[in-house]
Amino acid sequence: MNYSEFKKLYGARGRDIAKEVYLVNQGAMRIKKEKTAVANLEKILSAVFSITYKKGFQAMSMRDLSLKTGMSLGALYAYFPGKEELLAIIQDQGRVMVKETLSRFARAHDHPLEKLRAAIRAHIYLSELFRPWFYFTFMEARNLKPAGFEAVKAMEEHTQKILSDILELGEEQGVFKSGNHELTACMIKALQQEWYLKRWKYTKQKITVDAFTDHVLEMVEGFCLADDNTLTP
Amino acid sequence: MNYSEFKKLYGARGRDIAKEVYLVNQGAMRIKKEKTAVANLEKILSAVFSITYKKGFQAMSMRDLSLKTGMSLGALYAYFPGKEELLAIIQDQGRVMVKETLSRFARAHDHPLEKLRAAIRAHIYLSELFRPWFYFTFMEARNLKPAGFEAVKAMEEHTQKILSDILELGEEQGVFKSGNHELTACMIKALQQEWYLKRWKYTKQKITVDAFTDHVLEMVEGFCLADDNTLTP
DNA sequence: GTCTATACACAGATAGAC
DNA sequence: GTCTATCTGTGTATAGAC
Numbered sequence: 001m002n003y004s005e006f007k008k009l010y011g012a013r014g015r016d017i018a019k020e021v022y023l024v025n026q027g028a029m030r031i032k033k034e035k036t037a038v039a040n041l042e043k044i045l046s047a048v049f050s051i052t053y054k055k056g057f058q059a060m061s062m063r064d065l066s067l068k069t070g071m072s073l074g075a076l077y078a079y080f081p082g083k084e085e086l087l088a089i090i091q092d093q094g095r096v097m098v099k100e101t102l103s104r105f106a107r108a109h110d111h112p113l114e115k116l117r118a119a120i121r122a123h124i125y126l127s128e129l130f131r132p133w134f135y136f137t138f139m140e141a142r143n144l145k146p147a148g149f150e151a152v153k154a155m156e157e158h159t160q161k162i163l164s165d166i167l168e169l170g171e172e173q174g175v176f177k178s179g180n181h182e183l184t185a186c187m188i189k190a191l192q193q194e195w196y197l198k199r200w201k202y203t204k205q206k207i208t209v210d211a212f213t214d215h216v217l218e219m220v221e222g223f224c225l226a227d228d229n230t231l232t233p
Numbered sequence: 234m235n236y237s238e239f240k241k242l243y244g245a246r247g248r249d250i251a252k253e254v255y256l257v258n259q260g261a262m263r264i265k266k267e268k269t270a271v272a273n274l275e276k277i278l279s280a281v282f283s284i285t286y287k288k289g290f291q292a293m294s295m296r297d298l299s300l301k302t303g304m305s306l307g308a309l310y311a312y313f314p315g316k317e318e319l320l321a322i323i324q325d326q327g328r329v330m331v332k333e334t335l336s337r338f339a340r341a342h343d344h345p346l347e348k349l350r351a352a353i354r355a356h357i358y359l360s361e362l363f364r365p366w367f368y369f370t371f372m373e374a375r376n377l378k379p380a381g382f383e384a385v386k387a388m389e390e391h392t393q394k395i396l397s398d399i400l401e402l403g404e405e406q407g408v409f410k411s412g413n414h415e416l417t418a419c420m421i422k423a424l425q426q427e428w429y430l431k432r433w434k435y436t437k438q439k440i441t442v443d444a445f446t447d448h449v450l451e452m453v454e455g456f457c458l459a460d461d462n463t464l465t466p
Numbered sequence: 467g468t469c470t471a472t473a474c475a476c477a478g479a480t481a482g483a484c
Numbered sequence: 485g486t487c488t489a490t491c492t493g494t495g496t497a498t499a500g501a502c
Contacts, residue, residue, distance in 0.1 A: 030467080031467070032467090033467085036467075040467095053375075054375060055291075055375060055376065056289065056291055056375060056376065058288075058289055058291040058292045059291045059376070061494075061495060061496085062495075062496060062497080063494085063495080063496095071468080071469095072468060072469050072470075073469090073470090073496090073497080073498090074467090074468065074469060074470080074497095074498080074499090075467070075468050075469075077496095077497070077498075078467065078468080082496075082497075083495095083496070083497090139372070142286075142287060142288060142289060143288065143289065143292070153433065153434075156431070156434065157434075180444075180448065182438065183440065183444070183445070183448045184448070184452075186427065186431075186434065186435075187424055187427070187448065187449070187452055189427075190423050190424050190426070190427035190431075191420055191423050191424070193423070193427075194419065194420070194422075194423035194426075198389070198419075198423075200386065201386075201389065201390075201419065202419075205415065207416065211413075211416070212416070215413065215416045215417070215420065216420070218456065219417075219420055219452070219456045222455050222456040223451065223452045223455040223456060263485080264485070265485090266485085269485075273485095294476075294477060294478080295477080295478060295479080296476085296477085296478095304486080304487095305486060305487050305488075306478090306479080306480095306487090306488090307479095307480080307481090307485090307486065307487060307488075308485070308486050308487070310478095310479070310480075311485065311486080315478075315479075316477095316478065316479090
């Protein structure tokens with residue numbers, strides 16, 4: 001699978017996120033009509049990403065947000081109780097979205113190498129498709145309250161475990177070398193993260209997400225595959 | 234070389250940084266006595282790192298800084314013209330320090346593999362020794378004015394080129410495989426960066442900087458070394 | 467639902483006494 | 485050199501008209 005195919009399968013999900021945000025946080029919102037709520041939430045989310053990408057969430061004022069969305073301050077506060085809660089809402093929804101999408105890939109293959117490839121590919125492609133969410137989650141995590149930050153760390157460990165479990169399974173089947181799988185999983189996550197943290201570099205060097213992903217896979221396979229293992233398709 | 238040896242060689246440098254900051258920015262400071270200036274700059278720097286690690290530079294108020302340093306607001310403004318300039322001073326000094334230290338490693342070895350190992354090791358060890366500086370540089374880069382941000386990107390490309398040049402040289406000498414060396418250098422940088430960006434994870438998993446570095450080297454060598462190349466010491 | 471106007475806290479920065 | 489006191493702008497958030 002390449003990115004273009006991935007996008008066809010999961011691109012539609014992006015348009016549903018605002019709706020999910022509404023349904024989950026309906027209780028805290030003063031807006032009753034779903035249609036207007038969802039439409040405005042979409043504006044709010046994309047405005048937040050656009051403003052905070054350059055200067056961070058703390059530096060974004062509610063007046064900035066009002067200007068960018070074209071909504072008044074008063075209107076904004078009908079959608080969330082406060083700025084801090086807005087941060088938490090976005091972070092929570094981002095985690096749910098990532099977790100759900102990745103879990104669909106977990107059982108798609110049997111062979112450990114196929115599993116590993118699929119897991120890595122899915123994560124990088126997903127981070128490309130929802131880049132603002134990924135970048136935001138990472139950069140603004142420390143502005144969360146302790147409970148929120150713990151959730152971020154738990155998520156990091158969750159995705160790490162998906163990888164280390166595959167490596168473990170592969171070792172048992174003689175596909176992968178033995179070694180410190182936890183640490184290897186950390187390395188893989190670092191490589192995945194590079195893609196959305198330093199996007200300016202890859203845009204500048206004209207490196208596509210497919211080229212990047214292939215390179216990551218080559219590197220990981222070069223390190224993990226047992227010596228007597230032929231590179232199956 | 235392991236981290237403990239590295240620290241003996243370069244640990245002293247840490248105590249000189251405040252002095253360098255003073256000498257470089259002397260013109261903009263109202264303090265004339267070097268001794269008091271350096272002592273207070275040390276307090277200021279460590280206070281900034283301690284406060285911003287948790288909530289970021291934007292969220293740190295000058296009153297926070299005043300409280301942590303034990304200096305008054307008025308006194309602080311004798312050391313730098315404004316909060317924005319303080320950010321720039323720290324970023325600039327951090328870059329100079331890293332660049333100088335790394336350049337000492339560039340010509341220390343002849344064999345490409347030795348060069349590569351030394352370059353990777355030095356960078357990770359340095360990021361451990363000056364962790365607050367590295368973390369700060371990455372996380373607060375986007376709060377800089379355009380010129381400052383360009384300098385950060387230039388630095389990133391500079392350290393990337395050190396690596397890709399070594400890979401290039403190694404390919405010519407038949408030590409390393411051919412391939413996209415630019416992209417490989419990016420991967421290496423991503424792995425190095427992981428160490429100071431997600432320190433909480435490695436503290437929790439009780440992974441030392443030496444164990445981490447060795448794992449990075451294994452991974453990189455597994456990918457870069459030409460097949461017929463024996464792993465020289 | 468959305469607006470305008472405004473309350474109130476706190477930010478960065480400076481003046482002038484010591 | 486360092487302090488306290490204070491200026492002025494901007495921040496988040498809300499009240500109440502429409």
